[in-house]
Amino acid sequence: MTEEVRIGVYVCHCGSNIAGTVDVEEVARWAGHLPNVVSSRDYKFMCSSLGQEMIEKDIKEMGVNRVVVASCTPHLHEPTYRNALARAGLNPYFFEMANIREQVSWVTSDPVEATKKAEALVAAAVGRVAWHQALEPLFVPIEPSVLIVGGGVTGIQSALEIADAGYHVYMVEREPSIGGHMAQLDKTFPTLDCSACILTPKMFNVGNHKNVTLMTWSEVEKVDGYIGNFTVTIRKRARYIDEALCTGCGVCQEKCPKRVVDDVFEAGVGRRKAVYRPFPQAVPNYPVIDRANCTFFLKGTCKACEKFCPTGAIKFDQQDEIVTVKVGNIILATGWDLFDARRMPQYGYGRLPNVFSSMEFERLSNAAGPTGGKIVLRDGVSVPKSVGIIHCVGSRDKNYNNYCSAICCMQSLKFAHLVHEKTGAQVHNFYIDIRTPAKAYDEFYQRILEEGTIFIRGKVAEVTDTGRTPEEEGKLIVQVDDSLAGRQRRIPLDMVILSAGLEPRHDAKEVAIKFGISCSADRWFMEKHPKLDPVATMTDGVFVAGACQGPKDIPASVAQGSAAAARVLSIIGQKEIEIDAATAIVDETSCVGCKECIASCPYQAIEFLEDKGKAYVREALCKGCGTCVGTCLSKSIALKHFTDQQLVSEMIGAMTAMKMFEQAQTEVA
């Protein structure tokens, strides 16, 4: 430190968020006596423009050259204050934050203890900031291509926004076709427009866009790099179809002798062939051969598809292909899995034939589905005269998922309408609460009420086929605690539909790890900020959109798809991106060339200079984790902005304050 250190300390009240518990005036007064502190103030809202101007004024007029703000978490406002420093002509790294809101006022009951803790944290920050050094940020160019994982409506929306803006999109989809769950649905609430009719034009646009490279039947294997410079390895699974030759005529599918139950697209109620495309409007329209069920792969003979294919596109010897692409940003739109209602045996799904899951019902009701849109019982012919729809299956239930799946109420109301319209059956909806909080949703509820659907408020105890009275014989009986009537009821019905909830993808955790993001406690992908940054993640350049982040209906998913695209486009528009200057640096005078750091680096950012016998950090690759620093035995690597001197001074600042308080307490005693 050659220049004189002049520290300014600014203690924020955050309205009453901090000042309600911490004596902020006392903290500011106390901090004024700490070494090198020349200005110490408190203010209602430091992050307001007036608060920031206060800092800028002190820098310009009092020669403050190090700044400590005691307020909220640095994850919220560190960039705000760094910008304020920069505006006043000070290097933004001459700044440190003491988190006296999330770590003090919000978690400490006793105001005296809270004030002491706040003072100790301020002392720590003051100790640290004295040793801060000016750092110059590094700029790297941004690769404009974007990877979108998941080809449901969310991913489609993102892809079209970005591709239309003129940038290249690689879309990776696990299934043979894009479209996601929305392609399976019959009608969409509350407008009741046909799901496929509004989705397929968008699917077609993605499939035919000059700026989109579509890879279906593919999965991301590996992701390397960082914002602006990701290298993504994708496995294109063998379709056993030559995409260049296939015209999508569908003859192979017609001639294939093997029929199997389609558990994915038809939700188990319909069948498909061993060579198939999930639905007629599939994009791309090439089929795939399902190796696990194909007679040729199982027994070595058949090849009916090959015989009849007019263009010779069937290739039984095709291998998986590994593709590597360079992208600057990634959007994850991997969607959701349906709650498996078999996990609630009391509702009889999988055991009682006429208990259907919500997705099964969608396929039954869909004109392109296995029954051609006829709502019939499992026997395939009988039309139900009475239907029960159970809400909240697997949701709002501490035994399964605590959260509300957000779509089930509206979906159940839609089912009630469809059953009523197509069969004239009497419909009972069994609900806990009705939640219809979006545009035109409650109006839809009112409409269903007027259509004569019976609503019973109460948690269904069980669905059984054991009748107790003659009228219950041969029926499904729903046993429910009718909480409005205040009694138990048994309602005999022909058909029961379980409005199963949404769950994170079964492999959400592995996918999160692959892309370096986190999951929240219930396994949905975690956003950077639940309110103010809902599509970004803690990993720069990786965004989440749609139901992979939490249960969402179509409008919300589409909005997030666009939001993620907008975030990505704003990054691409910057052309180059600032990467944190907090990188590691080797002190060649003491480095002994043991190479321990090279082994510890998660990014292969350290190389060995053979001529000098020393380690060398390649700054552009270094992410600033400091693992090499913790590993170095000769103390020859420093992590900028997290140097030993800085961390030790911070620790000593806190320790000294704590010792002072202890001594004061002993003296009083």
Added chain:
Amino acid sequence: MADPKIIGFLCNWCSYRGADTAGMARMKYPPHVKIVRVPCSGRISPELVLRTFREGADGVMVLGCHIGDCHYNTGNHRTAKRMPMLKKLLEYTGIDPRRLYINWVSAAEGEKFASVITEFTETMRSLPPMSEVMQAEVMQSEVMR
């Protein structure tokens, strides 16, 4: 005993955010742990922990991302190997190894954060203050001389 003096070294991406989550949910926990933020738990060198004990800390907490969840992929693998070794070294030098606490707290685990802080603070309260331990060591070595 008097209030324990504890320093917690927390990684920026998981555990520090776990502390934020606990704060946002207004979970109450004892105020004796002062947090020092590091980018990754892998940054925490043994010397940093030892220096903290030398300054008179009664306990040191090292919290990082769960294994497999590390923001830097494998930074915390080093922590997982390094810190148990350091515990042995502490024991060898006469410092109760319980004074060094290692755990993994994710950004979502606010509740876990509050409970590990409470638990560790209680453990430290049950041990004699570090200042007394050091005093006793000094006296013993003088007797032996």
